[in-house]
């Protein structure tokens with residue numbers, strides 16, 4: 892499953908979107924447009940697709956959940972339609988529904 896990285900587009904975000912946060916979504920899922928914590932506009936900045944090439948040893952390029960939180964990142968994974976729960980990191984809500992975010 893691709894991991895999308897989001898970051899605020901303005902300079903008035905909270906700790907969560909200033910650092911950026913990761914969201915595990917399907918390609919067909921609608922991109923998140925607002926920070927789940929403070930509601931400022933966010934942009935998708937990275938799409939990291941985990942590819943099994945057989946050429947890398949142990950997938951060392953992939954951030955572990957421990958490293959993610961150590962680097963100030965927060966990671967969410969999808970648990971239902973529009974529903975996400977936190978898997979790593981200290982910032983942001985433990986879970987949120989993208990449909991509840993303001994337009």
Ligand SMILES: [Zn+2]
Nearest residue numbers: 905908926929
């Ligand atoms: Zn925010």
